[in-house]
Amino acid sequence: xxxxxxxxxxxxxxxxxxxxxxxxxxxxxxxxxxxxxxxxxxxxxxxxxxxxxxxxxxxxxxxxxxxxxxxxxxxxxxxxxxxxxxxxxxxxxxxxxxxxxxxxxxxxxxxxxxxxxxxxxxxxxxxxxxxxxxxxxxxxxxxxxxxxxxxxxxxxxxxxxxxxxxxxxxxxxxxxxxxxxxxxxxxxxxxxxxxxxxxxxxxxxxxxxxxxxxxxxxxxxxxxxxxxxxxxxxxxxxxxxxxxxxxxxxxxxxxxxxxxxxxxxxxxxxxxxxxxxxxxxxxxxxxxxxxxxxxxxxxxxxxxxxxxxxxxxxxxxxxxxxxxxxxxxxxxxxxxxxxx
Amino acid sequence: xxxxxxxxxxxxxxxxxxxxxxxxxxxxxxxxxxxxxxxxxxxxxxxxxxxxxxxxxxxxxxxxxxxxxxxxxxxxxxxxxxxxxxxxxxxxxxxxxxxxxxxxxxxxxxxxxxxxxxxxxxxxxxxxxxxxxxxxxxxxxxxxxxxxxxxxxxxxxxxxxxxxxxxxxxxxxxxxxxxxxxxxxxxxxxxxxxxxxxxxxxxxxxxxxxxxxxxxxxxxxxxxxxxxxxxxxxxxxxxxxxxxxxxxxxxxxxxxxxxxxxxxxxxxxxxxxxxxxxxxxxxxxxxxxxxxxxxxxxxxxxxxxxxxxxxxxxxxxxxxxxxxxxxxxxxxxxxxxxxx
Numbered sequence: 001x002x003x004x005x006x007x008x009x010x011x012x013x014x015x016x017x018x019x020x021x022x023x024x025x026x027x028x029x030x031x032x033x034x035x036x037x038x039x040x041x042x043x044x045x046x047x048x049x050x051x052x053x054x055x056x057x058x059x060x061x062x063x064x065x066x067x068x069x070x071x072x073x074x075x076x077x078x079x080x081x082x083x084x085x086x087x088x089x090x091x092x093x094x095x096x097x098x099x100x101x102x103x104x105x106x107x108x109x110x111x112x113x114x115x116x117x118x119x120x121x122x123x124x125x126x127x128x129x130x131x132x133x134x135x136x137x138x139x140x141x142x143x144x145x146x147x148x149x150x151x152x153x154x155x156x157x158x159x160x161x162x163x164x165x166x167x168x169x170x171x172x173x174x175x176x177x178x179x180x181x182x183x184x185x186x187x188x189x190x191x192x193x194x195x196x197x198x199x200x201x202x203x204x205x206x207x208x209x210x211x212x213x214x215x216x217x218x219x220x221x222x223x224x225x226x227x228x229x230x231x232x233x234x235x236x237x238x239x240x241x242x243x244x245x246x247x248x249x250x251x252x253x254x255x256x257x258x259x260x261x262x263x264x265x266x267x268x269x270x271x272x273x274x275x276x277x278x279x280x281x282x283x284x285x286x287x288x289x290x291x292x293x294x295x296x297x298x299x300x301x302x303x304x305x306x307x308x309x310x311x312x313x314x315x316x317x318x319x320x321x322x323x324x325x326x327x328x329x330x331x332x333x334x335x336x337x338x339x340x
Numbered sequence: 341x342x343x344x345x346x347x348x349x350x351x352x353x354x355x356x357x358x359x360x361x362x363x364x365x366x367x368x369x370x371x372x373x374x375x376x377x378x379x380x381x382x383x384x385x386x387x388x389x390x391x392x393x394x395x396x397x398x399x400x401x402x403x404x405x406x407x408x409x410x411x412x413x414x415x416x417x418x419x420x421x422x423x424x425x426x427x428x429x430x431x432x433x434x435x436x437x438x439x440x441x442x443x444x445x446x447x448x449x450x451x452x453x454x455x456x457x458x459x460x461x462x463x464x465x466x467x468x469x470x471x472x473x474x475x476x477x478x479x480x481x482x483x484x485x486x487x488x489x490x491x492x493x494x495x496x497x498x499x500x501x502x503x504x505x506x507x508x509x510x511x512x513x514x515x516x517x518x519x520x521x522x523x524x525x526x527x528x529x530x531x532x533x534x535x536x537x538x539x540x541x542x543x544x545x546x547x548x549x550x551x552x553x554x555x556x557x558x559x560x561x562x563x564x565x566x567x568x569x570x571x572x573x574x575x576x577x578x579x580x581x582x583x584x585x586x587x588x589x590x591x592x593x594x595x596x597x598x599x600x601x602x603x604x605x606x607x608x609x610x611x612x613x614x615x616x617x618x619x620x621x622x623x624x625x626x627x628x629x630x631x632x633x634x635x636x637x638x639x640x641x642x643x644x645x646x647x648x649x650x651x652x653x654x655x656x657x658x659x660x661x662x663x664x665x666x667x668x669x670x671x672x673x674x675x676x677x678x679x680x
Contacts, residue, residue, distance in 0.1 A: 149489030149591035162521035181502035212644025234648035251489035304552025308574035
């Protein structure tokens with residue numbers, strides 16, 4: 001199968017290459033695309049260097065499957081033209097809510113792939129990581145309402161976000177130490193983010209609407225309803241950027257059509273595909289971004305009866321934002337296509 | 341007024357000294373106490389060095405007001421004996437839920453000070469910061485249920501926690517940089533915490549009970565009920581330690597006896613004592629730990645109608661854990677005592 005990656009030099013593009021190799025995706029040909037600025041660079045795949053090209057005007061990317069992760073603007077403009085020549089798996093937010101476009105987490109709604117018209121959307125990272133735990137619970141108990149607070153890694157803002165956390169943190173640590181043991185603090189100059197991210201956190205850096213919810217929070221609600229085919233599902237999220245490199249965590253309270261016990265919830269999650277329970281109360285070990293980073297599984301723990309509402313649940317999840325939150329999920333969609 | 345500080349060399353003890361000076365607390369004499377290991381050290385107050393003494397066996401600390409912040413064990417053993425000679429304002433968890441002991445946030449329940457029997461408890465930091473926003477809403481609308489996800493600074497674990505975040509972060513940054521821009525990662529050896537805190541986060545490091553809630557989460561629920569005199573208040577918290585030095589943040593969903601609109605909630609919070617609204621949607625600027633650090637106010641923002649439940653609210657708060665979460669609140673209790 002001939003594969004193209006648009007946005008090959010970005011954080012997700014690089015991870016796509018690694019995962020295609022890891023999972024022995026049947027790649028018979030590989031074309032790498034990026035902005036004209038990055039054209040001419042090379043990237044390694046199965047021991048060979050591949051030259052990165054500028055995205056052509058023609059719309060024909062010379063591939064059967066296109067993984068698109070070069071930003072919403074490019075995808076909004078070109079995705080359907082690319083789809084005349086290939087199946088496009090789009091990692092941007094451009095077409096996720098378009099009713100012609102399936103929005104797919106392969107563990108959750110693989111059947112949706114079948115109805116595609118050349119374009120399949122990869123959900124937002126925080127949506128994927130939440131639903132890896134909530135979807136099996138929904139199937140078993142009927143999810144009615146969820147409140148979510150996220151702890152999102154800087155990788156969601158790409159390589160620039162990663163670099164900013166690294167560089168700012170070094171500057172703050174180099175600023176000297178106050179008697180209290182804290183760094184004195186450096187005057188950081190945020191570039192990618194509006195606020196300092198080193199040793200700080202802030203409400204997610206997407207635009208805030210008139211209802212007070214930001215874009216990330218709106219995605220989590222709207223995409224969840226589409227993926228679960230649950231148009232009346234009530235979700236309220238607070239999305240927060242934290243000084244972590246590449247895995248998102250989420251604290252979730254969930255209410256169901258019928259009262260759910262802690263043990264039956266744990267039993268459902270224990271056998272949920274792509275989920276690994278990390279729920280060691282005695283050892284005080286639960287999902288952590290560091291443990292989720294570099295792995296495929298979404299870690300789920302802190303599973304407990306919600307003390308504030310009989311029959312409801314509380315839980316905590318963590319997943320690699322670049323892998324399951326983006327590149328891995330996209331490759332899994334590709335695998336589902338191949339399986340037919 | 342003769343003042344003693346037990347635990348004078350700790351993070352909270354040092355902040356107590358600074359705040360007593362800042363607020364011109366009427367200190368006619370000052371005695372500083374700590375463990376025998378720290379005895380002989382000195383601390384500065386109003387330009388003079390004071391020698392730190394070991395806690396005496398007698399129970400008489402030579403003071404009218406004792407600020408105790410040397411850990412629960414010492415307080416459990418000695419607090420009532422100290423209280424034979426002075427009014428003890430206890431910053432540990434030892435006596436908070438004892439029915440003989442008022443648990444006081446001066447902006448919330450100052451009247452409770454009047455009934456003291458020599459011992460007044462300072463609430464847990466995450467409780468104080470949550471209630472600075474929830475208490476005025478409770479008075480106006482009748483709080484019925486709250487779900488809380490915290491983002492807690494390492495200062496809650498004292499100077500050792502602060503040092504561990506600083507040192508681990510430096511080690512991770514010195515480990516080299518992967519092609520993705522992330523640090524390669526160092527093998528850290530956690531001492532104060534069970535897990536790496538640098539560029540990571542984890543479920544709060546207090547013991548987890550059979551109901552799945554940890555000690556910090558239990559404190560938040562039980563103390564809130566006592567302070568608000570709301571024995572049936574339903575609270576479920578998920579308490580999480582994040583790589584931030586000294587301010588806690590909390591994402592809160594709250595339900596009330598009567599439906600609450602966003603504007604009336606904002607009006608209540610705008611005039612709440614000790615609260616500063618930071619709720620700039622256009623500028624995407626909301627409460628952040630860095631902005632709360634070193635200040636007295638609890639920052640409140642992201643005030644919005646909860647999209648998942650008509651009449652409910654969502655909000656986000658941040659407050660300095662060492663100041664309002666501990667030392668400042670304790671000094672304010674002392675001021676309330678003086679006012680009578």
